[in-house]
Amino acid sequence: EEAYYFRKMNYLKLRASELLKGLDPRGGKPKLMDQIEDLINQSVDVKNLLIRCNLRLVVSIAKKHIKPTTNFFEMVSDGNMSLLRAIEKFDYTKGNKFSTYASWAIMKNFARSLPAESTQQDRYRTGQELLFQTSFDQKSNQYEQELNHSRQQEAVTQILGQLDDRERQIIEYRFGLDHSKEPL
Numbered sequence: 001e002e003a004y005y006f007r008k009m010n011y012l013k014l015r016a017s018e019l020l021k022g023l024d025p026r027g028g029k030p031k032l033m034d035q036i037e038d039l040i041n042q043s044v045d046v047k048n049l050l051i052r053c054n055l056r057l058v059v060s061i062a063k064k065h066i067k068p069t070t071n072f073f074e075m076v077s078d079g080n081m082s083l084l085r086a087i088e089k090f091d092y093t094k095g096n097k098f099s100t101y102a103s104w105a106i107m108k109n110f111a112r113s114l115p116a117e118s119t120q121q122d123r124y125r126t127g128q129e130l131l132f133q134t135s136f137d138q139k140s141n142q143y144e145q146e147l148n149h150s151r152q153q154e155a156v157t158q159i160l161g162q163l164d165d166r167e168r169q170i171i172e173y174r175f176g177l178d179h180s181k182e183p184l
Helices: 002-021 030-065 072-089 098-123 128-134 138-161 165-175
Strands: none
Touching: 002 030, 030 072, 030 098, 072 098, 138 165
16 A cells, blocks of 8 residues: 555656656746646645654654653654655665665664764763862851751750650650660
8 A cells, every 4th residue: 555655656746747847947837837736736745644654653663762861852853854754765666665664764863863962962061060069168068067967956856845754765765866875
């Protein structure tokens, strides 16, 4: 069935091309121009049908090649462009299925474009980002830690004050909050 559509698309393009060659460049006949335009529109309709029938193929291949750093929708878009080129270049007379040809074309495009994208992203990395993430002021960090520790001690003291003596003693012994005794 797919061979029929490719044959039809190629035939319509051929007919339009032949009629275009016979067209006078100084002034064409409107009837002939309409006929050429109609043939081209029919060819585009067949091409659009082939595209619609193979969009799921692009999505399934993109799902297999997705990486955490890549955008899925960009991959599908790139795959669709490969599908368009594959439809234009496919030769149905060789006996191959179009889905096989298109799959290889799409995978080849992904294999070529994904490493190029990661190289491009690495090109703009300077190493300064890591330096800014790891360097910090020791004095302010120590002060913040002491402040957080004192706040936590106040919160624990307040919570322990709400418990009865037995519960408070169990918690203090279990977690070593009573510094005079060893934790259990």
